[in-house]
Amino acid sequence: xxxxxxxxxxxxxxxxxxxxxxxxxxxxxxxxxxxxxxxxxxxxxxxxxxxxxxxxxxxxxxxxxxxxxxxxxxxxxxxxxxxxxxxxxxxxxxxxxxxxxxxxxxxxxxxxxxxxxxxxxxxxxxxxxxxxxxxxxxxxxxxxxxxxxxxxxxxxxxxxxxxxxxxxxxxxxxxxxxxxxxxxxxxxxxxxxxxxxxxxxxxxxxxxxxxxxxxxxxxxxxxxxxxxxxxxxxxxxxxxxxxxxxxxxxxxxxxxxxxxxxxxxxxxxxxxxxxxxxxxxxxxxxxxxxxxxxxxxxxxxxxxxxxxxxxxxxxxxxxxxxxxxxxxxxxxxxxxxxxxxxxxxx
Amino acid sequence: xxxxxxxxxxxxxxxxxxxxxxxxxxxxxxxxxxxxxxxxxxxxxxxxxxxxxxxxxxxxxxxxxxxxxxxxxxxxxxxxxxxxxxxxxxxxxxxxxxxxxxxxxxxxxxxxxxxxxxxxxxxxxxxxxxxxxxxxxxxxxxxxxxxxxxxxxxxxxxxxxxxxxxxxxxxxxxxxxxxxxxxxxxxxxxxxxxxxxxxxxxxxxxxxxxxxxxxxxxxxxxxxxxxxxxxxxxxxxxxx
Numbered sequence: 114x115x116x117x118x119x120x121x122x123x124x125x126x127x128x129x130x131x132x133x134x135x136x137x138x139x140x141x142x143x144x145x146x147x148x149x150x151x152x153x154x155x156x157x158x159x160x161x162x163x164x165x166x167x168x169x170x171x172x173x174x175x176x177x178x179x180x181x182x183x184x185x186x187x188x189x190x191x192x193x194x195x196x197x198x199x200x201x202x203x204x205x206x207x208x209x210x211x212x213x214x215x216x217x218x219x220x221x222x223x224x225x226x227x228x229x230x231x232x233x234x235x236x237x238x239x240x241x242x243x244x245x246x247x248x249x250x251x252x253x254x255x256x257x258x259x260x261x262x263x264x265x266x267x268x269x270x271x272x273x274x275x276x277x278x279x280x281x282x283x284x285x286x287x288x289x290x291x292x293x294x295x296x297x298x299x300x301x302x303x304x305x306x307x308x309x310x311x312x313x314x315x316x317x318x319x320x321x322x323x324x325x326x327x328x329x330x331x332x333x334x335x336x337x338x339x340x341x342x343x344x345x346x347x348x349x350x351x352x353x354x355x356x357x358x359x360x361x362x363x364x365x366x367x368x369x370x371x372x373x374x375x376x377x378x379x380x381x382x383x384x385x386x387x388x389x390x391x392x393x394x395x396x397x398x399x400x401x402x403x404x405x406x407x408x409x410x411x412x413x414x415x416x417x418x419x420x421x422x423x424x425x426x427x428x429x430x431x432x433x434x435x436x437x438x439x440x441x442x443x444x445x446x447x448x449x450x451x452x453x454x455x456x457x458x459x
Numbered sequence: 460x461x462x463x464x465x466x467x468x469x470x471x472x473x474x475x476x477x478x479x480x481x482x483x484x485x486x487x488x489x490x491x492x493x494x495x496x497x498x499x500x501x502x503x504x505x506x507x508x509x510x511x512x513x514x515x516x517x518x519x520x521x522x523x524x525x526x527x528x529x530x531x532x533x534x535x536x537x538x539x540x541x542x543x544x545x546x547x548x549x550x551x552x553x554x555x556x557x558x559x560x561x562x563x564x565x566x567x568x569x570x571x572x573x574x575x576x577x578x579x580x581x582x583x584x585x586x587x588x589x590x591x592x593x594x595x596x597x598x599x600x601x602x603x604x605x606x607x608x609x610x611x612x613x614x615x616x617x618x619x620x621x622x623x624x625x626x627x628x629x630x631x632x633x634x635x636x637x638x639x640x641x642x643x644x645x646x647x648x649x650x651x652x653x654x655x656x657x658x659x660x661x662x663x664x665x666x667x668x669x670x671x672x673x674x675x676x677x678x679x680x681x682x683x684x685x686x687x688x689x690x691x692x693x694x695x696x697x698x699x
Contacts, residue, residue, distance in 0.1 A: 324526050382521075405636075409584070
């Protein structure tokens with residue numbers, strides 16, 4: 114069995130765009146953005162989705178606290194975050210606290226370790242997740258999460274949040290999404306501010322830039338997160354009661370790579386997004402409520418491109434926002450016919 | 460004045476109990492008259508068309524969660540929905556319980572466009588109307604009360620009132636997805652005798668014009684549960 118780390122240098126995370134950035138280290142060679150909130154890993158000639166194959170997954174909590182947050186409080190916050198994902202009825206997930214460890218969440222030791230780690234060089238990074246992968250199967254065999262304990266990052270475990278402090282449970286919920294194999298969602302609006310970007314609004318816990326300190330909204334999953342985790346670990350009625358949209362985004366007759374496609378169901382009121390992920394501009398959005406949806410295509414412009422893609426140079430952001438001119442009709446347990454959406458250059 | 464009221468009373472009696480008005484010594488006529496359209500125990504079949512008026516499907520907003528403590532809604536874009544006016548085919552089978560009351564079972568099939576007007580985009584994308592074609596089926600049961608005291612044209616025209624309810628099935632474009640619900644209606648109209656053939660199996664042909672108000676429950680909408688709409692229609696009614 115061969116293992117491959119998901120990155121070549123974990124001390125230099127790729128995601129560092131703004132002061133409120135969540136961080137996921139996913140830039141290693143074997144990785145490709147595969148589906149909207151998921152990663153693919155090359156196994157032989159094919160790309161398989163990055164996921165755990167054996168449940169329950171055991172995790173350890175680093176026994177190092179920081180001033181104001183003890184190791185046991187970390188465990189409480191992390192347990193609550195795992196429970197949030199576990200409670201998704203259309204996903205089959207199971208994780209188990211296995212104990213405290215002196216291991217750091219950087220070691221390839223077979224233990225999935227979650228805890229604080231100081232990274233003062235990256236004060237804009239709140240947390241980071243990486244995986245150890247069996248590259249013969251694509252299966253995750255270990256995943257570590259660290260929360261940045263550099264003194265400049267204020268943390269809180271207060272039940273209702275704490276002004277000026279980042280809510281550990283909220284950040285853990287985001288990182289645990291990565292732990293399970295989800296990537297970033299682009300469902301958010303930001304504005305450029307000095308030193309980076311500030312979130313205006315978001316529709317996914319897995320958006321790469323965090324809410325402002327004191328905010329606890331990321332303790333609750335949104336439709337996009339639920340669709341992503343259910344698509345990766347389907348359970349219950351997910352496959353029979355949801356459907357997908359498939360199509361292609363083109364510009365001047367050629368496929369657009371990296372366009373952000375959002376599906377909105379007027380009857381269900383849900384927003385779920387994905388990207389065009391090949392040079393033909395093909396996209397698929399899964400986990401949609403059956404019925405008509407409105408499709409909106411936009412360039413990725415609310416976070417750094419490397420939050421979403423291995424190779425940002427391939428991403429086309431030179432086009433204007435476009436709505437598809439008809440409702441796309443999502444069938445239950447099936448997919449729409451191929452939908453063609455043409456965008457125009459800015 | 461007095462004479463007119465007496466006539467009206469006699470007509471009303473005749474409608475309720477035709478045999479009383481015929482008198483004795485008219486056995487042959489009476490036998491034929493008993494096969495008049497609308498007689499108790501007789502059936503009627505009608506086919507025709509309706510025009511469904513536009514139906515508001517409500518309005519909804521695609522929202523994100525704002526970056527504040529309360530997590531207030533941030534409007535991404537707004538969609539307002541309408542099912543535009545649509546023609547419909549309808550067929551009904553009625554059973555006359557009494558000359559005054561009929562029960563009907565019916566089917567209405569309609570195909571029409573659903574439009575969604577997208578506006579107020581957070582990033583100023585231009586407004587757009589998106590559309591799809593939806594097929595609707597109403598399978599319903601109605602009770603009709605014939606207002607025989609308000610007949611006109613020597614009894615050829617008979618107003619009626621109706622009310623009922625049934626099953627609603629809506630198939631979206633390509634028959635890929637559907638919504639179901641209930642649909643209730645009330646309304647009224649008139650029937651007018653075109654032909655009487657008391658001696659044959661087909662005892663009469665009438666034309667029927669009516670107006671209905673439909674009240675759907677569930678079915679496809681953008682967040683509202685009830686969107687009332689109306690229909691006007693006409694049909695040919697064959698009495699047996």
